[in-house]
Amino acid sequence: MPAKNGTRFRHLEPAEKDSTKASSGGLCMLVTKSGSKLWRHGYLKQKLLAIGPYSRG
Numbered sequence: 001m002p003a004k005n006g007t008r009f010r011h012l013e014p015a016e017k018d019s020t021k022a023s024s025g026g027l028c029m030l031v032t033k034s035g036s037k038l039w040r041h042g043y044l045k046q047k048l049l050a051i052g053p054y055s056r057g
Helices: 003-010
Strands: 018-022 027-031 039-041 047-051
Touching: none
Parallel strands: none
Antiparallel strands: 018 027, 027 039, 039 047
């Protein structure tokens, strides 16, 4: 992940509905209503792989 995206994803805030923000190459971050940030990767058109939670470490 490029450094410029690290800041972008770090400052995402939860909204009334779950939302996704794209990174590149099918990788995106799901931000839930509760504030959880989860990496997701879309592949083979409609399939989705859950990679894991976002951590700032």
